[in-house]
Amino acid sequence: MGEFFHVIDGRLEGSGARFDVINPARGVPFAQCPDASREQLDRAVEAARRAFPSWRERSFADRRAYLLKLGQALEAAIEELAPLLTSEQGKPLDRARDELKRAAAQFDDLSRIDIKPDLLRDDAQGRVELRYRPLGVAGAITPWNVPIVLAAPKITQALYVGDTIVVKPSPYTPLTTLKLGELARHILPPGVLNVVAGGNELGQWMTEHPGIDKISFTGSVATGKRVLASAAATLKRVTLELGGNDAAIVLDDVDPAQVAPRLFQAAFVNSGQVCMAIKRLYVHERIYDAMCDELVALARQARVGDGFDPGVALGPVQNKMQYDRVLGILEDTRRSGARILTGGRALPGPGYFIEPTIVADIAEGTRLVDEEPFGPVLPVIRYTDVDDAIRRANDTRFGLGGSVWTNDLARGEALAARLEAGTVWVNHHVGTEPTVPFGGCKESGLGREYAELGLKGYMEAQVVKVPRAPR
Known part of the structure; x- marks a missing residue:
């Protein structure tokens, strides 16, 4: 399967430590993955913070153009990546192709959604608008069941609204996500998208990290509760898409x-x-x-x-x-x-x-x-x-x-x-659409992904009041 690398500030990096990735159809290791150190995470966050000011100044249309290129690159790599996804996740090869195709489409679909100010008042006193600004650096922690189709929307939503991002895939299925990072390094400016692989300890470092402004996590209820508790120390914005029954x-x-x-x-x-x-x-x-x-x-x-x-x-x-x-x-x-x-x-x-x-x-x-x-x-x-x-x-x-x-x-x-x-x-069950918000209530999550509501979860609301000019 070749070598696998983190993507930090647009460069490929290995790690001194590595861990086995198991093929679940055989129950034995088939590849090794680099295990990111805390220092590597710090540099990934620093790279994202450096890239943020110039990235947020780009227009929505400009950022969308980058995301379209990334989606096209993923589409072109489906036949190369599908066997890797099947090897690490276990799903049938045609299902792996479908997942990659759906993920590639999300870079296009989610970046078509308009984010405009809300006019709250416009009268004799003046004009009041609710505007939305990029948050800063997002951290995405993704699960092992559909790793690429759940990483792609987090990346797209964050980057489209002007955030930069650090992505951590599940240690059970990290490899295809690392390859997605390799594709992105040839398309996006350095530091805009960083991908680091590791275990649960890396996830905790991310949720605690003062340089990360938002965490988007998909996974179990138990882990989601730990993410929320850890993120509370720095009052990170948090989106949790957790388990369901x-x-x-x-x-x-x-x-x-x-x-x-x-x-x-x-x-x-x-x-x-x-x-x-x-x-x-x-x-x-x-x-x-x-x-x-x-x-x-x-x-x-x-x-x-x-x-x-x-x-x-x-x-x-x-x-x-x-x-x-x-x-x-x-x-x-x-x-x-x-x-x-x-x-x-x-x-x-x-x-x-x-x-x-x-x-x-x-x-x-x-x-x-x-x-x-x-x-x-x-x-x-x-x-x-x-x-x-x-x-x-x-x-x-x-x-x-x-x-x-x-x-x-x-x-x-x-x-x-x-x-x-x-x-x-x-008369239906299962499925998401880019223009329809998705998320849970009770212990199945906080916030929503997809649609305008999901995109705004990667932004900060700001009230702007302008008085009426004197006559």
Whole structure:
């Protein structure tokens, strides 16, 4: 796979320390990654601070032109980078290509959004505007499930509004992000985008660093709480997009055979390793057994394996810690008395593979329902009364997404609006759009990414009052 380097002030740098990157389909190291020192982080932040004054003075159109070139460079490198992404993340090769293509498009899509002053008052007393200024240096900490498609919007939002940025990818999947940094160093002015790789210690250094003005973090609730506590010492602006335990509620007027494929895809996409995937499926008792049968058939048809093998639909769980956690939840599920209709076990051989699993006759009070498994496991929960299903869906500390599935769109809209989540859908689940804000409520996050609201999260609001000139 060759050498990998940090990108600091437009230059490639190695580190004295390195760590192994594991191929989750085989469970063994396939590459080594440089492990950034504190001194290297300090220099990355210093480079970003030096680059900030001239970068913020550029126009939105000028900064957009740079981002378009970066998106085009990523698009041109898809065939080179997709095998690397599959090797470190595990997803099927075609899914890796899709992720890189989506990430490349975000550099264009997010930099098309206008950020204009808000006119608050214009009268005899004078004019009052709410303007938005770049914050300074942003720090982005990205996760391992979709590393590039979650790094690209953070980079784009920060750079488009006039911030500079330091990016830290997950130590489980750092390599493709480092390669993105290498592409950027030939396009962006030095210091505008810096990419440094390392473990949890590097993330803490970033959240504590007085030279970083904002942290955008995507990851688990537990880590997000530590990020927020650490950032409080310097009152950094913080955006947190954290875990979800999304509920989907299926009403009794749908045809299970028609709806099940979409529900299955929304639950098992990326082997269930998506924050907004369906994690709890509430199904009306009238169609419960038929829905379970349909989902079981789909789970048994889904081919699991190495992402490089043709026809594979689901790859491995990305890392050993998460693999062990999912297997532990499945063991608790067996002890609970729930019925595992299909799957429920690790696949033989190397790698972190778990059978696609459908669980029936389960309810709240079990780990599988109350926690976010983040793996290829779906509990199907029976309900009788839809008001009770809404109550049960909302009885959680999570609040990222939720959905209602019905042939009555007006009823579906009314019920979806009662779900306590940052995004709710009718007859759909999973997905983001550049012009639609995304984020969670409760413990699923703070702030929003994407759209004008997300861009303004990388800026500081400023009130400007100008009196009316005397006549």
